[in-house]
Amino acid sequence: MRVAIVQPEFPFSGRPPLVPPILEYLGALTLQADPDAEVLLLDANQRAIDLEALRVDLVAVSVWTVTAPWSYRFADACRARGLRVVLGGVHPTALPGEAACHADAVVVGEAESCWGEVLRDARAGRLAPRYHGVPLPLDRIPVPMDGRLAGNYRFRGVFTMRGCPYRCTFCNVHRLFGNEARLRPIPEVVREVETRCGRVWFNGDDNIWGSDVDRTIALYEELARGSRKSWYGLGDLRSLQGPKAERLLRAARRSGLCSVWVGWESDSGETLRAYGAWGKQGQDRLAALQRLRDHGLDVVLLMVLGGRTDAYASFQQALELSDRLGLAAHPALVTPFPGTELYEAYRPHLLPGTTWDQFTGTRALFEHPDPAMTPARREAAYHQLCEELYRPGRVARRILGLPLSGFPTVHLLSLMKQVPIGRAHRTARRAWLAEQGAGRSDPAGA
Ligand code: B12
Structure with missing residues (x-):
């Protein structure tokens, strides 16, 4: 067949x-x-x-x-x-x-x-x-096929587990894969990294620190015994505030970790609570960020902006935070994906005529309780923020501010990431401006 x-x-x-x-x-x-x-x-x-x-x-x-x-x-x-x-x-x-x-x-x-x-x-x-399909244990899942895909690719992803203990309302991973982590056997993960990935790989887990710190440290130690390829992935801040955090980070660095995308989500406590994303931040998330830096790691803050509990000032605050901390930020306009709790909460407020291909994170898709936060104004603020975040001067300052202990790999990877992200944001902004120029009628009548 x-x-x-x-x-x-x-x-x-x-x-x-x-x-x-x-x-x-x-x-x-x-x-x-x-x-x-x-x-x-x-x-x-x-x-x-x-x-x-x-x-x-x-x-x-x-x-x-x-x-x-x-x-x-x-x-x-x-x-x-x-x-x-x-x-x-x-x-x-x-x-x-x-x-x-x-x-x-x-x-x-x-x-x-x-x-x-x-x-x-x-x-x-x-x-x-x-x-x-029902969730099965992840031991002995097959090694992905190789060599059949021609294309302009730079990285492969490897997954070490499925499931997420958090219940952020804008995310459906805990509903898709459950709240309990299903872990892959360490030797199978290490073999996959060694045999299938180039010099840089992406850890596709929803939280690279995992559900069991000892198992994660053991995984990192095994990776460090291999060819120590550079890697990056998504991690929470709460895991970096426990008693084993220093050991975890040392093992992570030894295994080749260069960059962590952190689900910062929002500056506003009210918004974090509304999204159920408070718990994954821990008691002192700024201290956790500092820890990442102390270990020579590059950090990117993932943010969701423009939600129904957010004020207009949150766009400017996101820029100030990125400048103050010297960290790159990757903002998205909050998007109520079907299958999430947020979808159920925002559904009555979705703008008429909204189509799935607008669920990109760059579009305002729902009405806001503040009449001044029209969809057009939120989109304009979003694009303005991205433009500012990825100005060449800011990118250069962030790279120069990276800890010397990570030089040169961490610096190089950071540059390889920030330049294309900036380019993608500029492309999105140009498309948005062209659409505005072509007179897209604002669905909210702004
Ligand atoms: C890797 C990844 C990416 C990569 C994409 C690589 C690629 N080309 O596929 C990158 C980093 C580029 C990316 C980008 C984005 N991503 Co992404 N990404 C993921 C991530 C972490 C893993 C997906 C994955 O590959 N899993 C591994 C594969 C093997 O498994 P799987 O896809 O889960 O499939 C299993 C089942 O779902 C099912 N299955 C899946 N497909 C099919 C098909 C058939 C026929 C069958 C039978 C079964 C089946 O079987 C599989 C095995 O059990 C998920 C989070 C997650 N944990 O799932 C988010 C996720 C898929 N991303 C998401 C989003 C929103 C985005 C962005 C839009 C974010 C943004 N605002 O920028 C962008 C859009 C991309 C773009 N270019 O425009 C959302 C999607 C939500 C939704 N409802 O659509 C997710 C779920 C994250 C989340 N927390 O909400 N992403």
């Missing part, structure tokens, strides 16, 4: 430098279930997919909210040509009924427990409309 696995096109931000993890992983699950299958991996961000030339028995598409419109158009076009389509991933899991309008089958949840059955049913010509 020939199976095409598709990474849909993102509506913005060009070609992400990361090999789409789902392609190589679902490819491996396919071969595990059916070693005779022929697997075709297609990333629509690298090359347009030629439907005429697509001769397969099954098309599998991994759908996020922002890629749902592209995926649905693509699935409709495939089905019009007689190809059978399965949709899966975070968006179909949240809204299976919507996805079912564009697919022969929808997979809700994780693939491991049901993908073999989907393939068997497809081969027998009797796909069921819906399959439910």
Whole structure:
């Protein structure tokens, strides 16, 4: 059987430098279930997919909210040509009924427990409309497929666990994968990093510090015994305030950690509480940031702005914070993704005419209780903030301010990150300005 696995096109931000993890992983699950299958991996961000030339028995598409419109158009076009389509991933899991309008089958949840059955049913010509994946332990999951994807990629991602103990209302990871961490065996993770990644890799965990500090330290020590490739990932601040934090950070540095993306989210206590994102900050998050710096690490603050509890001043405050701390910030306008608690809370306030491809983090998608916070004003403030954050002078100051102990790798990686982020923000801003110039009517009538 020939199976095409598709990474849909993102509506913005060009070609992400990361090999789409789902392609190589679902490819491996396919071969595990059916070693005779022929697997075709297609990333629509690298090359347009030629439907005429697509001769397969099954098309599998991994759908996020922002890629749902592209995926649905693509699935409709495939089905019009007689190809059978399965949709899966975070968006179909949240809204299976919507996805079912564009697919022969929808997979809700994780693939491991049901993908073999989907393939068997497809081969027998009797796909069921819906399959439910249940969470399984993560030992002995297959090593992702290799060598089938040509493209302009720089990094691969490796995951060491699934699940998140926090319950931030804007995130659906705890609903998708559960609150309990499921850990992969350390030797399997280390082998994957050693054999599949180049000199720099991305740790795709939602919190690189993990749920069990001793296990995380053991993982880092094993990585340090290998070829010590440089890596980066997302981490909370609370884990850096416990008694084992110093050991954790020393082991992390020895293993090659260069840069941590921190879910700072907001300066406002009220907003942090409204998002249920207070607990992951710990008692003294500024001290935790300082600890990261003391260990020679680069830090990027992830922020969500423009929510219904935020004031206009929060945009300016975000800039001041980044300047004061000398840290890069990556802001997004808060986005109520389906499947999250925030979606349920904000749904009555969503602007009419909002479409999934606007769920990029650069759009104001809902009404704000303050009439002065019109969608146009929030978007303008967001773009202005990004423009300021990534002015060349600020980027240079941040790089020069990095701890010397990380020189030169940490500095170089920081530059490699900040320059493209700045470029992506400028591209988004130009597109937004062009749209404003073309007279996009403000959906809130501002
Ligand atoms: C890696 C990653 C990225 C990479 C993308 C790399 C790539 N090309 O795919 C980068 C860093 C570029 C990125 C960017 C963004 N991301 Co991101 N990202 C992730 C992350 C951390 C891991 C996803 C992943 O690859 N997992 C590994 C693969 C193997 O597993 P999986 O996708 O979870 O799939 C499992 C199941 O879902 C299912 N499955 C998935 N697809 C399919 C398909 C079929 C057919 C089947 C059967 C099953 C199935 O089976 C799999 C195995 O069990 C997730 C968080 C998370 N923990 O999931 C967020 C996440 C997917 N990202 C998210 C978002 C919002 C974004 C951004 C929009 C953020 C922003 N504002 O900038 C951008 C958009 C990208 C762009 N270019 O425009 C959201 C999506 C929410 C939503 N409802 O759509 C998530 C869930 C984060 C969150 N906390 O909310 N991201």
